[in-house]
Amino acid sequence: MAVKKRYWLMKSEPEKYPIDQLKEDKTTHWDGVRNYQARNFMRDDMKIGDGVLFYHSNAKPPGIVGVAEIHKESYPDFTAFDPQDKHYDPKSKHESPTWYMVDVKFVSKFKEIIALNELREMKTLEGMELLRKGSRLSVQPVEKKHFDAIVKRAEKQ
DNA sequence: GCCAACGTTGGC
């Protein structure tokens, strides 16, 4: 029985991993998330085929740049085991990993970024987590109506 | 570079 498709937003700094890189790679593993709430979404709730809004953070301007989808469900984030890695976490053990990641697949890149200031002006996005003051979660759920409104907006570009 | 809004750590 198919489970209802869910929608997400995932942030990436374009200096580290821009959407163009995902387009080239086609799929990638989403490593380096070190926040428990974000981890729980990835580990427990993300299913193959779920929709993902790809957000560029720490960018000029910040905003949503395209769509991806969940390509592989959660498995241990191996970068946490590597002492040489920036995201190394000695608390995470192979037998009981602390951190998990998923694989995402490129779907589309918007013709133009939908900048954060534009998103804030869209009435249809009222209540969206991303737009909440102080929102910092790098992996967050998105309501279908919000996901659809953003994709629709992108199609009008 | 500043700083608000968190999240984490560790002393008590």
Place this chain on the structure above:
DNA sequence: GCCAACGTTGGC
């Protein structure tokens, strides 16, 4: 369990 100090995120 409380909470001050500290670290991080990320917009501006």
